[in-house]
Amino acid sequence: MDKPYCACATPPGVSGIAVIRMAGDGSAAVADKVFRIVRAAGDAKTVAEMAGYTLAYGTFIDPSDETVIDEVMLTRFCAPHSYTGEESVEISCHGGLTVRQEILRVLLENGARMAGPGEFTKRAFMAGKLDLSQAEAVMDVIAADSELALRAAESQLSGSLKEQVENISAVLYLQLSLFEMFLDEIEEEDDNETKIHYAEELENSVYKRLSELTDSYKQGRILSERMKIVICGIPNSGKSSLLNCLSGYDRAIVTDVPGTTRDTLEVITSIRGIPVKLIDTAGIRKTDDVVEAIGVDRANAAIGEADIVLWLVSTDEEEKTITDLIDPIMTLPKETKIALLISKSDTSDEETVKKQEEKVMALICQKGYSRVPDLCGSLSSATGEGLSKIEEFIRNAYDEMGATSSVGLLVTNRRHFEVLSSALEKVGKSIAALRRGDPLEGPALLIRAALEDVGEITGKSVSDTLVDTIFSRFCVGK
């Protein structure tokens, strides 16, 4: 049986509330895994018990660790009285991107699948929920430009992704045809040496490229999920205060004792509508304290994965400790944005700030780095002065990332990611089977199935899923 499918029905971007729609047989069953009713019409205890067109208030949880993701309202629809004519639920949650992404992730992990482009509309149409005139309109669209419709699948893709996927597809075809030729050649028998050779070919050509593509989604995901912002600096440079300022509440314990923050601390919040994960690190310094040393290691690890590093230097910080941090920060990948902030006490003036900035820049230069951090001026955690400049910086960094279509950000669409992951998994299994010396027909099946997967992106395989391509003109979830 097909899984229920889900998608966000409200437009992307930050809004007050967002609606996530899930439809298909089994929707209520999936909802019951992740939704705990607090109060519902007719005193229903589960979504399955709820009557159609009724509402429940409750918590949306991740059942793997029982963490609460959001407080939501859930509307129940029973077949055939729903948009698509199928059983479905609509979840109204808070409007942050993070929340939406989390809810979708949890639904996917609990038995739903991502809706295809225009799938809700297509299903609605198929279920007779759209009238004849609408049906004719759909046909007119197709009639107007069949050539375009032919390329509908392709139009979803940026040129370079399409090229990459087509290349992979071509290599897979070649490999499959080798397998097939061998399987149909009567007098040749299996030998393991050839299989290991095939495995290497697949590994070097297809598997690596597929992994690069799926990995690139992990980057592309930042755009739709959240940015990692790491706050770092020597102990007692005011990192925890900054975290509290940015997140708007006292999350970190702030004291004057250096080394108070011993572990990394994470806060999920939103800055100017951008979903972010703020990470406060233990102050980085050489230490003999075992617990603090672990904290320092974690801080270094967190910095390594950051999208943005906010580097705090206090007005009175000495050259030595500043120098200690230059190497770990300036050797970060060039995609990582680095902001230098001078944290000042209420007494220090602009002059001091300027001087300290110059000192840091000079030290970086001395160590031979041509790269420079972005200067974000000074910050006073006590008054909040300078905070807006930091927020501005984060916003700009976010926009900039969205605009780059570098090789690293090829796959940004969840559906493409899922299809490519599925192909990757099959190619991986095929390689493992070849290395094990399994009969060739198994690896051949896996490569064929992987080709069918990538065919859903290139639009080249003729299957039921391709019918979906014309409906991709409609917004997902509408």
Add this chain to the structure above:
Amino acid sequence: MGSWEQLKENPSWYEAGTFDVAVIGAGHAGCEAAFACAHLGLSTVLFTLHLDQLANLPCNPSIGGTAKGQLVREIDALGGVMGEMADLSAIQTRMLNRSKGPAVFSPRAQMDRASYSRKMKARIEKEENISLVQAEIVELFWDEDKNINGVRTRSGACYHVKAAVICSGTYMEARTIRGEVILESGPDGLSRSVGLSKSMADAGIRMQRFKTGTPVRVNRRTVDLSVMEVQPGEPDMPPFSYSNEMKGITPPKEQIPCYSVWTTPETRQVITENMDRSPLYSGVIEGTGPRYCPSIEDKFMRFPDKSRHQIFVEPMGEETEELYLQGFSTSLPEDVQVQMVHSLPGLSNAHIQRAAYAIEYDCIDPTTADLSLESTCLKGLFTAGQINGSSGYEEAAAQGLMAGINAAMKVLGKEPVILDRSQAYIGVLIDDLVTKGTKEPYRMMTSRAEYRIFLRQDNADMRLTEIGHTIGLISDERYSAFEEKRKAIEDEKQRLRSTFLPPSEKLHEILKRCGSTPTQSGISLADLIKRPELHYADLSEIDEGRPELMPSVIFAVEVDIKYEGYLALEEDRIRKFAALETKKLSPDIPYEKIEGLRLEARSKLAERKPMSLGQASRISGVSPADIAVLLVYLEARKREEREERKEKNDG
């Protein structure tokens, strides 16, 4: 033309009888078609040009092989005769592809050619509902609505029929070619069929011309077999036929071996020096030959970096000294053939009994037939075998069986039986031919089957015997034996899954012996069998509750368990495939008027009238966008009809 009206004008013509179905041609396709019709209770007349060459094996003296063995098993599972008859005339049996995995395991048997033909003739003659006639059919008759209603022999005998199955093999307008020597002849010097092809063209059927070939036969007495590599048979193979298996009929214990040799540099030289005399390269041959069964000169020309090719030397029967040289077919002149044969190791003094030749013949463009193998140009006319552009005995028999069944269904007023690509190689074969068409003789290959892991020779009965029983070709007795087997497989799988073995010294020892890792905790028998290095048989001493089972049951159980993951993936793919396949297209859809379709798609669809959206999607020239348009059109039409019905009811 083509009507009963002509009877009055031709005094030598006469009405010779009335039958439900006429089967024209008694080769592998024709015999299956005739048996299918007869077994379904229809009066059947079977015409052959040569009564003594029935079910002839004019090329390879073997049945089965890669993908072909699967076809034979499927034919048998549906209630056809090829497998049963092949078991009775086998002189050597082998399972090909043993190292490549169970889905490509392919049974093959060397045939005693004369015996196969003789036994088939005897069986046909004993069949109540078949009238066997030696005659050449030269004309078809049809009524005003283009329904076939008669056939005429060269001598003027006219038969009333409700349906006909033409299985003309390589006989229609055939000519054989050896270098410069061209003869108007069928295979093996037998007379050809003249006129029938024209009658079909008159009915509007598009014809094409294909070419194939056969190698020389030599006398064993003049051959030194001692220098050749011996290929012994495998006497413990299961028979082709499931019913023979149940009856305990097995391949012969004493098997006649085959041999193989490699071509020498001299062979290559002889061929290269004489290429100017090859009709293929001089343009004498007009027909299109098969890429998958090329002549030896073709192989040397097309693969210049391969310095040598393997040739198999196969016996033609127990009562003959004739040997067949597989892989050595040629259309070079006879004098060159002698040099070629003499260049082979052990054959330097070989005496050639029959020379090799290429043969050209008329066949139809199979896209003019539908999935039931009925012509879209002439209703009630079915075609099967090489006339549809295929090559091979097994491909022919498979089509013959389906054409026979569907001719019978037509006469009985029942729905046709159509197997799809996920059910059988037969489904793949027929769908490929009628949907995609073919520009060369089509040979079955396992890679043509998308769902190969599911379409195995061992489970052909599990896939098809129920269908065969429903059609009426599988007896109740055989069906209940099949059900028992099916249950035995399920029970044994269940038992293996639910039997857990604790870790023990004995188990440890077995695992060690088989090169498998020891287990610390309890493990089910099924999980043990899943390990690639362990087999069902390895566990016999530790599996105390093991029942006595047929080898075929054990085989099926083992494959099902070992391939669980692959089979699940296959099922998933089949489900996706079925989604379009189950959306039926009625033949009255006015494709020409559907605006959204591209022009090419409109004309292709209008001509072919595909039976399902799935079939439509496989027609070349029909794009995914066209399929989407059709999907929308179908939905709109369905609603219009509903509205109309509602209005009628309201009115």
